[in-house]
Amino acid sequence: MYDPETKTFRNSAKNDVWFFELLKKNLLVLRKDGSFWRFHNTKYIKLVTFCDKEGYWFLRTRFNGERKAISLSRLIWMAHHNKVVPEGMDVHHMDENNQNNHPRNLQPEKPENHRRNGSSYGSEEEF
Numbered sequence: 001m002y003d004p005e006t007k008t009f010r011n012s013a014k015n016d017v018w019f020f021e022l023l024k025k026n027l028l029v030l031r032k033d034g035s036f037w038r039f040h041n042t043k044y045i046k047l048v049t050f051c052d053k054e055g056y057w058f059l060r061t062r063f064n065g066e067r068k069a070i071s072l073s074r075l076i077w078m079a080h081h082n083k084v085v086p087e088g089m090d091v092h093h094m095d096e097n098n099q100n101n102h103p104r105n106l107q108p109e110k111p112e113n114h115r116r117n118g119s120s121y122g123s124e125e126e127f
Helices: 013-024 072-081 111-116
Strands: 008-010 028-030 036-040 043-046 049-051 057-063 066-071 090-093 106-109 124-126
Touching: 013 028, 013 066, 013 072, 028 072, 057 072, 066 072, 072 090, 072 106
Parallel strands: none
Antiparallel strands: 008 124, 028 036, 036 043, 049 057, 057 066, 090 106
């Protein structure tokens, strides 16, 4: 959910469910090359990803005028495991390399454990 005052997106179960529903309906597709495509009108369009100042990758899209964003690590984990990230959990890069979004490198973790493992990334996603 976007907070215009802080210009941040916060992880939320509602946001995860929204993106997961797109995945289940094949309205959002992860291709073998790692790119995400969204079905719009009659065709798929490639979605743009971007990197924040800490090196984490995100995907952003609009739906009915509302801006939605999610970290690629969360989205890739959900696509690979075919389920929503458990509520209240962050997705941890096990090798501490936030550029490595391979599904085997990602695991859900409680935010307090995630930060303890050397990551400053928490439940708030900055843009």
